[in-house]
Amino acid sequence: xxxxxxxxxxxxxxxxxxxxxxxxxxxxxxxxxxxxxxxxxxxxxxxxxxxxxxxxxxxxxxxxxxxxxxxxxxxxxxxxxxxxxxxxxxxxxxxxxxxxxxxxxxxxxxxxxxxxxxxxxxxxxxxxxxxxxxxxxxxxxxxxxxxxxxxxxxxxxxxxxxxxxxxxx
Amino acid sequence: xxxxxxxxxxxxxxxxxxxxxxxxxxxxxxxxxxxxxxxxxxxxxxxxxxxxxxxxxxxxxxxxxxxxxxxxxxxxxxxxxxxxxxxxxxxxxxxxxxxxxxxxxxxxxxxxxxxxxxxxxxxxxxxxxxxxxxxxxxxxxxxxxxxxxxxxxxxxxxxxxxxxxxxxxxxxxxxxxxxxxxxxxxxxxxxxxxxxxxxxxxxxxxxxxxxxxxxxxxxxxxxxxxxxxxxxxxxxxxxxxxxxxxxxxxxxxxxxxxxxxxxxxxxxxxxxxxxxxxxxxxxxxxxxxxxxxxxxxxxxxxxxxxxxxxxxxxxxxxxxxxxxxxxxxxxxxxxxxxxxxxxxxxxxxxxxxxxxxxxxxxxxxxxxxxxxxxxxxxxxxxxxxxxxxxxxxx
Numbered sequence: 001x002x003x004x005x006x007x008x009x010x011x012x013x014x015x016x017x018x019x020x021x022x023x024x025x026x027x028x029x030x031x032x033x034x035x036x037x038x039x040x041x042x043x044x045x046x047x048x049x050x051x052x053x054x055x056x057x058x059x060x061x062x063x064x065x066x067x068x069x070x071x072x073x074x075x076x077x078x079x080x081x082x083x084x085x086x087x088x089x090x091x092x093x094x095x096x097x098x099x100x101x102x103x104x105x106x107x108x109x110x111x112x113x114x115x116x117x118x119x120x121x122x123x124x125x126x127x128x129x130x131x132x133x134x135x136x137x138x139x140x141x142x143x144x145x146x147x148x149x150x151x152x153x154x155x156x157x158x159x160x161x162x163x164x165x166x167x168x169x
Numbered sequence: 170x171x172x173x174x175x176x177x178x179x180x181x182x183x184x185x186x187x188x189x190x191x192x193x194x195x196x197x198x199x200x201x202x203x204x205x206x207x208x209x210x211x212x213x214x215x216x217x218x219x220x221x222x223x224x225x226x227x228x229x230x231x232x233x234x235x236x237x238x239x240x241x242x243x244x245x246x247x248x249x250x251x252x253x254x255x256x257x258x259x260x261x262x263x264x265x266x267x268x269x270x271x272x273x274x275x276x277x278x279x280x281x282x283x284x285x286x287x288x289x290x291x292x293x294x295x296x297x298x299x300x301x302x303x304x305x306x307x308x309x310x311x312x313x314x315x316x317x318x319x320x321x322x323x324x325x326x327x328x329x330x331x332x333x334x335x336x337x338x339x340x341x342x343x344x345x346x347x348x349x350x351x352x353x354x355x356x357x358x359x360x361x362x363x364x365x366x367x368x369x370x371x372x373x374x375x376x377x378x379x380x381x382x383x384x385x386x387x388x389x390x391x392x393x394x395x396x397x398x399x400x401x402x403x404x405x406x407x408x409x410x411x412x413x414x415x416x417x418x419x420x421x422x423x424x425x426x427x428x429x430x431x432x433x434x435x436x437x438x439x440x441x442x443x444x445x446x447x448x449x450x451x452x453x454x455x456x457x458x459x460x461x462x463x464x465x466x467x468x469x470x471x472x473x474x475x476x477x478x479x480x481x482x483x484x485x486x487x488x489x490x491x492x493x494x495x496x497x498x499x500x501x502x503x504x505x506x507x508x509x510x511x512x513x514x515x516x517x518x519x520x521x522x523x524x525x526x527x528x529x530x531x532x533x534x535x536x537x538x539x540x541x542x543x544x545x546x547x548x549x550x551x552x553x554x555x556x557x558x559x560x561x562x563x
Contacts, residue, residue, distance in 0.1 A: 027279045034272025036366055083269055 036083045037111045040119040043072045046134045053123040061122065062090040072122060085111045091125050107132065191547075195540045196486045199503040202532060203510065210513035215381075215388035217509065224505040225498065226372065226396040227461040231454035232478045232497045233403050234447050238303075239492045240411070241443035242423030245479045248292040248307035248444065252451025253471035254318045255285035260367070260456060260465055261326065261358060265345045269366030271374060274456055277367075281452040288314060289448030293441030300426070304489070311475060322467055327356025358467045368463035371396050396457065403450070404494050419443055423490070480504055480533055483540045490544075507533060 485500020515525015
């Protein structure tokens with residue numbers, strides 16, 4: 001009994017296209033699940049929407065399920081790595097003298113901003129402000145290269161760049 | 170009669186023993202060498218066992234990827250280095266995008282798949298034009314593609330573009346945004362990339378710590394269970410694949426291409442599929458290897474992949490035409506055992522660790538040469554016996 005090739009070929013093509021689509025979808029899913037962001041958490045005085053918030057004198061900040069957290073004093077600025085887009089920050093304001101809890105604020109954040117250009121403000125979180133992002137004053141928009149192992153030769157003004165300069169062995 | 174029967178049995182056993190020793194001469198030699206070197210090295214049993222667990226997890230996947238081309242009669246696939254390069258490109262991109270952990274490894278594998286498939290297709294097509302000389306052809310092809318890889322990684326990947334399309338301002342560039350990955354001139358990947366987010370991502374997903382020893386000398390052995398689960402899954406895949414139609418086609422092609430062609434098997438297509446599969450699996454194997462190491466030497470990591478994997482497989486008792494899963498694990502264990510104990514054994518014997526390393530290189534690759542020569546000799550002997558049989562000689 002001969003079987004027509006066309007429906008079989010069509011079915012094979014459909015299965016292959018679906019497989020490729022699944023793989024591409026899996027790639028996007030892995031990207032979303034595994035993307036790591038370096039977020040700057042700033043505890044300095046900040047103005048958000050024309051309102052000024054003072055720095056938290058002393059407290060602890062926890063990210064997601066981390067029970068230990070990290071301590072922050074006024075004007076501290078730390079970088080923390082967060083995997084994925086959605087996180088919960090818990091800021092616990094503490095009394096500097098006896099470590100008693102003065103206030104606890106939880107805030108859900110979505111990392112859909114440029115983490116190099118903007119910082120998360122602890123002061124704004126404690127004040128339960130609508131916006132909690134503040135510009136990073138050190139961000140210039142230009143990439144900052146790490147020096148190579150062998151220093152590149154300096155080029156005189158007007159001379160063509162040496163394409164082999166900076167090449168590592 | 171009884172005496173004759175006994176003589177026949179003794180002859181049978183002796184013959185079987187002789188065949189066993191000849192067939193497994195390479196692993197036996199390595200076991201004897203290791204048995205001599207281990208006490209000299211001074212390493213404790215716990216340390217050696219830990220090293221073996223780590224190295225088996227790191228290297229087994231790569232060596233297992235060699236089994237499919239051997240099944241298809243294409244010999245030892247030196248072209249697996251193409252897959253290693255594809256895996257490394259996946260890792261470069263994933264590191265640039267800061268995708269970490271298991272999702273990062275999976276994404277690197279997904280990115281490497283089309284690249285490895287393309288490279289495997291090219292390799293398979295070239296090997297089809299070099300039937301009977303697959304090994305040397307794939308070896309040279311590896312060098313050729315290595316040149317292309319180095320060009321791409323050195324001039325095409327970057328924040329700034331170096332190459333431009335003539336008569337336009339358009340840059341030929343694979344964009345990378347992380348300046349820590351790129352040389353200070355703006356293009357070209359750095360020599361060494363720290364895979365911080367991916368380091369031990371698979372190994373640490375599920376691990377088991379085995380504690381033992383005495384109160385005076387306790388020891389702890391860490392077993393990366395998740396990596397071994399992946400390796401076990403691959404072994405099961407190979408066992409299943411051998412029973413599928415495609416697997417049987419490959420075996421038929423491996424035994425005799427002419428008869429396979431007469432039976433209606435698309436020989437050239439089957440051979441290409443074997444190489445494509447091996448290349449893709451080598452890409453996954455290289456990703457597993459590098460996540461264990463934690464650092465990627467952009468221009469060197471893939472260089473010795475083929476040589477070491479093939480060396481390990483041959484040391485495990487495999488031949489150019491026949492290899493099994495057991496050969497893989499025995500070979501990896503013995504090969505890497507020599508790696509670990511030789512420098513210290515050399516230092517104890519001769520006074521210099523470097524000489525121990527030379528000794529290891531000499532013995533390891535010398536044994537491979539012996540294995541290849543033995544294989545060629547046995548094949549010639551078999552052909553000669555067949556010819557004598559046809560001529561009716563005793």
